[in-house]
Amino acid sequence: MLTKTFGSALVGIHASIITIETHVGQGSKCYLVGLPDSTIKESIQRVESAIKQIGYFFPRRKVVINLAPADVRKEGSGYDLPIALGLLQASEQTKMTRLSDFLIMGELSLTGEIRPIKGALSMAIEAKKQGIHSLILPRENALEAALIEGLQIFGMDNLRDTIRFLHGRPQAAIKRDHVLPSSPPYMSDFSQIKGQEKAKRAIEIAVAGSHNLLLVGPPGAGKTMMAQRIPSIMPPMSLEEIIETTQIHSIVGKLSTDHPLVTERPFRALHHSITSTALIGGRTNPQPGEISLAHQGVLFLDELPEFQRNVLELLRQPLEERKVPISRAHGTVEFPANFLLISAMNPCPCGYFHHPEKPCTCKPYQVDRYLHRISGPLLDRIDMHLEVFPLGYSDMFKSHESESSQVIRERIGIARDIQKARFKEMSIRTNAEMNSVQVKEICVLDTTSTSLLRNAIEKLQLSARAHDRILKMARTIADISQTKEIQPKHLAEAINYRNLDRENWSG
Template sequence: MLARVQSAALVGVDAVPVDVEVDVSSGLPAFAIAGLADASEQDAKERVRAAVKNSQREVPARRIVVNLAPADIHKEGAAYDLPIALGLLLATGQLRPGVLDGQIVVGELALDGRVRPVPGVLAVALLARSLGVRRIIVPEANAAEAAAVAGLPVVPAGSLVEVMQILDGRRAARAVNAPSAVLSPRDEVDFSEVKGQAHAKRALLVAAAGGHHVLLIGPPGGGKTMLARRMPTILPPLSDEEALEVTKIHSVAGLVPPGTGLLCTRPFRAPHHSASRNALVGGGSMPRPGEISLAHHGVLFLDELPEFHRDVLEVLRQPVEEGTITIARVQTTVVFPAGFMLVAAMNPCPCGHFGDPHRLCTCTPPQLDRYRGRISGPLLDRFDLHVEVPRLSPADVVAAPAGESSGTLRARVAAARARQRERFARTRVGCNARMGGRHLRRFCVLNDAAVALLRDALERLYLSARAYDRVLRVARTIADLDDAEQIRTAHVAEAIQYRALDRPAARPPVPQMPASAGVP
């Protein structure tokens, strides 16, 4: 007898329908799984056999063939255990025919019949809603995640026995309360804790208001990491749609804690500089999201930027510009979202003291050139703001922290973002950092004085055409923070000063041997 149960497979961050076909026929006892399944699914026959037996049901000593269709989609993971077990029970007459019609089933089985959580349930729930299915059966630990999709009945499955009782009508399905779409974030850190660095705080406020990429440059101990880790606290709360996108990506990566609904805070990802290229952008035979996709709608922080491998940094060019990353493999090509804010930090030189008035830099000019050469010019050009974070003065170190709180700064950022949403209401642009050439010509009109100032900066700093556009975008954001419709000269001047690495740099002094030292 043949039975069919509907399930789903993950391709990128989306789910596609999969039919689990189970045929039980006469012949020598066997259990085979076909349909381009990986090793974990080949092991499913042992898990299913044990789970069915330990649930007081029978696995007949007959020929059992399971097909996961369509066969051209690679299936991996243990999410097909539960649909295979239910298909086996249907094919052997231990469940009534038709009880699973119009339902999607996913879940991993333990040997005792318990249903374990699986990744990507939110993507499966979104697929179920688009297909108009009657309901979805998911592991109990994933039920809150699936319930985030409005209008979709969710059946939480604690065990195979419970699912059989629900399908037979001997037990009612437990209710699942839909989680709140957006919760108030609870910040563990606050901008008011940062001492001094008024210039850097202002720059990060501008970056947050416009969604700009920012590079922090300064000696060790100046507060670069401290500032970067507080960046998410001044970003506006996630909207319903953004929360759904962020949760779906983390769900596919298996990073949503069991029993959790929508993620309510903006992501902050800080990979170590030893991270590989695949870890950063995603990869694998069946590509999974990397750090840049996990930072979607949030912040990607790269500390000690020159210490990252050159080839790892170069793959950031496409996602920084386009907000997506395309990963091609022999079996498939997937596009992952990567709309993150890039915040990076670096020392000015290998010893960290170049430009420090109180510490002598011991780096030679060739050492400085090699250090800065680890970051390519095209990548540096993609940072909207280059911000200097100098060493704190003794007075700032001993003084109590004084400054605006993250809540106050977040309100200013939210007001600026609201102006941008109104401005780009009929476009696909989400913030000033994403403006294209057509939008720059329309929304970044300068007066004669601002044009003259910008032309002078282009001649003195040798700015590229890309850097010119970025100055305009930052100036537009500064004007939004000032609630100004027209970009003024002061806005352009402030935007230009955030191009620190474009200024002609002085060479570090060559260390001199003390006069008292003799030559042997």
């Protein structure tokens, strides 16, 4: 007898529908075909044990299991459940009339328990595109799949309950209305940071318009402390952003049973020993890297010059295009990488170059060599450069209360709403994502501002890319001020955040 069930294969962050054809006939061997990897080949042993545990038997006849289309490589243990159900149906041990109505995925233990899989959200998205509106998944994956509207998601705990459900036992589907948990309050707050008003202002602008930021200063100036509090001022994620981000984390198995959805913007703080593959993704079957895991959130690189130069240079294209393509012999996949880059560094090897009190012990050539670990092209792609200086004793213990993250977040939320309305007919969300054509149309300057920008470009010898990034920053500053037009003061502040370009780094 021939039986068909439906599963799904992952290609990058996307999925494709796989038809699992099972035929039981005359003979004595079991064949599993259709480009399965070794994990899928081992599923026969898991399936045999699981079905025996619930009172069925593995047929001692010829069994052919085909994963179609045969030219798409399949990986992972998620095919255990559809293979087991197809095998029981094809061997006529049970009759499940609605078996072909579902997309079914799940790993089986030897006792028949169903274990979670990777990429359930991508599978749900593709199932809806292909007209499959009912899915049977492990219970741990049901919440993430239920994000997709118009689908019935049934979470299962074991093989026995799945068979009973397919025999007609009623079970409630997971409702989308109940899958979005509220975000917990942040323990770290900007009110805990004394002084550093200029740096906090720069961070506010960076978050409001998604502009990349580099903080340069001596040890103890508060660079890392401020960066770690950035998640507390970021705007809440929309449902579309939650789906995008959860999809990436699901692919790499980063979702936990306690937090099956990514409802807080990611904050990925990387160590300088990271490899190129871990940063941008890769492997034989390409997987997302850290820059994709930071999608819709923050990528924080502390001690920037300590990273390997070849690793840092890989950031250049993703910073520009907000995606990362990975090519392999069987094709190219693209992972999204729309992140806010926040980086920090010391100004020299000893850390005290330009310090107001402590002398620098580095030779001039050592300072120059240290700063030149960051290439000009990469620096040019970082919108904002800011020197941060340590506070004096009196400033650290002032009784004046700093602004809370809640107050800053509200201003950022207003600026983001303005951008949302501005770009509602476009495929972008923030000012930093504008291309050169959009910059020309949206960032219009008056005569005074045009002259100011021209003088700054000539004096600082800035590139055309830096010119556009200054305009984008000025537009964000105007949005924070809720001003329709870019004024000279907005442009002047934006220009001030480019004062660490290559010509001035060691001057």
